Amino acid sequence: MNNLLEATPVAERSIGHHPLVKRIVVATDLSEQSRKTVAYVVALARRFGASLTLVHVFEPDPITFSTPEANEAFENARRDAELVLLGLFEEVRQTYPDCEMEFRVGDPVKQIALMASTLKADLVVTGGHHLRFLARMFAADEAPRILHATGCPVLVYREGTICNADIKTGKP
């Protein structure tokens, strides 16, 4: 018929009994909404028996010049974020032990892509509320580069954004 029917052996293997997803990287901004994303991913990971890596990338505000006060504020904010990630990690690990955490500083998209590549992730998950990350990820000029860098599927978790939509037309 056409090239649809051409063999795609790697993908076909994935439909069998082999694990389709062995390692999941979860990009979290540590907000309250991100807890739902993590909960969803834990359920997903459990189904596949996949390892989970919670990643938070602390993105420093651009600083034009450095002062001791600015450095101290940065360090405090960084430390606070790391503690929140640690709390989330401990909470998840009680329910799903095959879990790791990674705290990074820098550009979220670049760092997540790097993590996914380094860990050979099979899936990257982020929340639909993680707007800055999503805006960058789906930006027309950057998406191919980022998707190429991650080299794996990207799942955006959303919940109830159009729950009040017209059921007949599907429009909000």
Add this chain to the structure above:
Amino acid sequence: MNTALEARPPSRDRRTKFHSKMQRVLVAVDLSGWSKATAIYAAGIARRFDAAVTLIHAFDPEGITKIAGDRVYGSLDDARRDAEERLSGLVEEILRFYPKCDMEFRIGAPAEQIQTAALLLKADLVVIAGHHPASPLRFLAADQAQEISRNLSCPVLVYNGSGTAADAARKPQPMDNSAQSAAS
């Protein structure tokens, strides 16, 4: 990232229940060479949840008239029929591996049609083909993925490979020009 500082430390009563259900996976295909890999990947996900898979293709008459490509159709009806047959063929392919698969053929703007179908079918996950990183259609795919996912109420998965290095390095299959007319 400052939201991190607003979060309170975890406590037992705030714990989120770790459960989810998945009963239907909607797979948006543009009938390009990457569609089959996307559909198979989605079926693999669905199998883990014993969920139904619906392959959806939105035939966009406006797109067909704008981009003819090297496939010239005598009429829009021929193009529509051809697209429907190819979607049916893809469903047959998937049924060989996973029996809970059906199709939804729609006419109209892909993003709108996929959003409507996701709502009507109560999809728990929408899978979109992201195209191979080496594909010339990757920019279009990213743009459409953004448009499709914007108003969806369920998780969206952009498939761009199995995640293995071998797959990422694999050359994309030849693209069918009619892919530019339709979904994802």
